[in-house]
Amino acid sequence: MLKLDFERAVLNRVPVMEKHPESYFRQVLFLCDEYQHFATVGESEPTGDEKFFSLSRQPKCIPIIATQSISSLKSALPGESWRTLLQTFRTKIFLSLSDDFSTRIASELCGREYKLKASYNLSESGHDANVSFLTGRALSHKANITASKSYSSHHDLRFDTKTFMELRNAQSVTIAYDGTNPMPPMFCYLKPSFNNVNKFYFRQLADGEL
Template sequence: MSGECLAAIPNSCEHWLRGWGLIDFDFLPDEAKDKDQYRAPATQALEGHLKKHAIEFQRQTIPAPEKSDPDKRAQLEAVKRWFHDAWRRIEPKLRTSIVEGISVFLSLFDDNPKVKRIFCPPKECYDTEANADDKYGKPLPSFSWLIETDKVCALNFPIGMNPGLAKAIGVMMKLDFERAVLNRVPQIEAHPEQYFRQVFFICDEYQYFATVGENEPTGDEKFLSLSRQPKCIPIIATQSISSLKSSLPGETWRTLLQTFRTKIFLALSDDFSAKIASELCVKEDQLKIGYNLSETGHDTHVSLLTGKAQSNRANLTTSKTYYQQSDYRFDMKTFTELRNAQSVTIAYDGLNPMPPMFCYLKPYFNDPNKSYFRQAADGEL
């Protein structure tokens, strides 16, 4: 590590360096500022000279180039180039608008002290020596490490406390998890002899955290379509198809819904969800029965008493026919009348899709050795 002194000296008055006797201390313009400061290596002689002439300065510690990480140093140089060559050239009004949008989002993490302590811990929290006893808190490891070490990571944030912050944290946590899971693909391909465990992604009330990328490279529909390769098993629960549709733009909910190979439909209360579920179960040829009743009469005449047609000789014919008709396997009424612990399931066994079927479910807290029908008869459902 090496130190530098930053002195506030107008750039347009370079003769001040000579007048104050600073020309011999190797001062250079500070590129990270608005060109109103100079910097030089910190020495006792320089600090004494600045204090003697009452020149305002500040001391900073910077990593020595030969001891710093080359990749991080390259990233820092890229940020500097972006700041000076791109950001500084944007019009002030546009910059103000961008900063305002970011500030509104970041203020969510600064209003509540508990949220700030958890999501914005002090720098010492990540120092293994200063935080050896976890007095500053225990930082959350990366998802890559959690996935490979058989850990369970859950988000406990009641949405009623702050809906906007809860959704933001949930979405960012989900995207970070998806990124870590997809990064397993090159590792699995590079080490085919190594066993990689399966990973579960379980999300309830998924409509609050669903995101689609459309033309962007990120999105749940893209992750779910690739999730089999990194051995990820997603289990998603949502209120209805309507709630998922209302949280996503346009018709992107269709792209997202088709990535779920196994679908379990419980009782649905809105017509749109019931209609889509019925259409997903597709049509099939069903045997239908038709009845026909006909009446014929001979010597028909009009009754003078009633004014209606009547006949003294009449025949009544009844016919019953069977025919095939293409109709939905489960109609909308079936989905709206499902009882507790009943479902219509479109299953996939990992190799072949199974036809839609009516399933009877057993709650986990009931006796697993007792059949559904016995539980229903005993009033346990």
């Protein structure tokens, strides 16, 4: 109930901001951990988190939510409504995931790209071959071995499910949005706020701080 009252109060700022465009309105932060316990969807009703998040930029609300996994969010919502809610989050930061459903959805959200895949071919040829009476195998005193390497383009997942399951501490796959344009999914190294901000990630990792 408190969450719905907060969302209603934030959306009520819209007509006030339109009425007084000369005034300055501060940003509002919506921060929620373990969001799967508080998530609601309205579907055909006028209330619902998916409707609030889709309109939150206009009243200057910054929503930041954290959930255990996509599976936990799916199990808390009816039907396929979790998809509608998930698409309202423009920036998504995936830490290590352990269930196959969450890793598959996260991998699909990152999309596909063309990758070069190497293939190798080994071939052996011989001249004046004969059969050995001792081993019964073909023998040749003039043999050649040819090795070749070729590349072919494949339309493959940008990050496969294995990548999400093997993410270490302070590593993430991020789908970012800069406020104007979406950025391509990328592998990110994170630095905890309680560590030295002037010390780069790999030095912190080598010193055992991560």
